[in-house]
Amino acid sequence: MAIARVAEPSGSLQDVKEQGLDREDLFGIYRNMLITRGVEERGHILYRQGKIPGSFYTGRGNEASSVGVATAMGPDDVGTPLQRDMGVHVARGLEPWRIFAQYMGRADGPTRGRDGNVHMADTNLGLIAMVSHLPAMLPVSVGCALAFRIREEKRVAVAWSGEGAMARGDAHEGMNFAGVRGLPVVFICDNNQWAYSTPTHLEYAIEHLADRAQAYGFEGVVVDGTDVLAVYREAKRAIEKAREGGGPTLIECQTLRMEGHAVHDDAYYVPKELFERWAERDPIERFRTWLREQVDMTDDEEADIASYVKKLLNDSLQRAEASPLPDPADLLEGVYASPDDLDTPHHK
């Protein structure tokens, strides 16, 4: 029996306007989704060209979820996006050339070659770089929310977790504490149905992961993670509720991981029919159709956005390839912070 609320699909333009999105905003969301996918597609090519060391992860199929949530965040809100959430970095304004530089281990990537793939963030954009240990960043987000609560600031932290990592104790401790204290944090569970090769029925025994929210004393919501406007609506509602002192919400965004766990994994264990079924719900294609039908996006407008994204990515790749390699002589720099490092927007 489901306990969490199952969110309605996105509605008409009128509904969306009531949520504060105008035509330009909608085109912006679409553009960010295209950039997100484009960055990862280009990354994949770079990987096959041997230009990306290590492994390579993508969030194909998760563009609506990541961009939808990030669009709902306020400018002073913070978050801890994970390896399927490239759209969060893109929507918060991380320039694609720096993402490519990160992929290639160059000096201009956000971690300057010290960490790889999507283990990155620009804290000036309110994002905190993930670690591999999932969902270790979830309690960290809760800690951000704790700081906001102590200082009585109207800011919200967003904590991401995959459905796989929801099995770990970090998720429990973080959500329990957030519930106890009614902290301004929104938990986003990207449920893409596969934790590497492990399907959901071997990960949890309840119908929806969002059902767990009730056990922590807050609301759980299940939303179609391929429906960007539904994700936006639910994230916005939860974020504003948290901002006003209403405590946490757990939003489960249901998607399918459309590629392997990482580039080396062909995901042979995922039934072909499942891929086919979810391919019909491709988040970008769905939103494009909606824009054509509800907002009368013209051929020219669509082509303009597509060519903007293409040029952006081409230029970004060029700029990233010109970025220098990091200097091994600097390896020990910054193992320990100096007092000057505290001169950040968050520490002022």
Place this chain on the structure above:
Amino acid sequence: MAEKTYLQAISDGIRGEMRRDKRVFVLGEDVGVYGGAFKVTQGFQEEFGAWRVIDMPLSETAIMGGATGAAIMGMRPVAEMQFADFVSCAWDHLVTVAAKQRWRTGTPIPIVLRLPSGGGFSGGPFHSQNPESSFAHIPGLKCVCPATPEDAKGLMIAAIEDPNPVLFFEHKHLYRRIKGEVPDERYVTPIGKARVHAEGEDITLVTWGAMVYTAEEAAKQLPDVSVEIIDLRTVMPWDKQAVLASARKTSKVLVLHEDTRTGGFGGEIAATIAEEAFEDLDAPVRRIAAPDCPVPFAPVLEKAYIPQVDDVVRGLKELSEY
């Protein structure tokens, strides 16, 4: 200047910083209403309120992860593990997130993690450990182990000021047993500077924490041997120069610690002396440490485990006769 216990000095250090800087707050299990399992934060919640002295659920991961997030957002958390042993439950957030974040992404994590450590009271395998070497091995973490009340306050203030995660190993055996003069005013004891506990000419004895007092007792029993006791005060960073200078002066070194022997920090000290002061030595560097087993419960076993005055006397004698 007033005479304070080691415990009062720690408490004073935190309270003073909380009065001075509203970013400083305390979180841990039973730290608020109850004032902490050892009463280090007694009276804090009355003074600073429930949102600056936060009683946490039994969730070491949420304590450490929460402190990390709050620190990134500009706060100065002073987090408490009720016993240092429980830091194993917070390992990921301390070692995986906090220790590496500055180096990976440029984000400083100014946290103090208080770790009541050490044995001597039949706490058994899970309430007695001295895990400082495990963390001294992690790049990005600092490890502080004060022995005196004066240092306990000064190092606490230094730890709170420091822009890094600082593990504050406070030895439980010293809490109420050790008293000393503590300046009333605010002062900082620099992290990374050793203290000469006793000057001497014949043997250098390097130690820290409660073992400083074991060393002192042992030296007293050997009036014919002049022992220089170096209280390291902090094991990461550690005062290499002070140790090497003393080693060059006495030409004989004994390293003493309460942590287990293999992989203990004494090995690092001995290796450094061997690398950098070999020509000045008249004897091999000796170590006295706990044997490589968990901390036992029964008093007779615990006494055999924790280095005793007699063990140190024996070690000093052997070195002086070498």
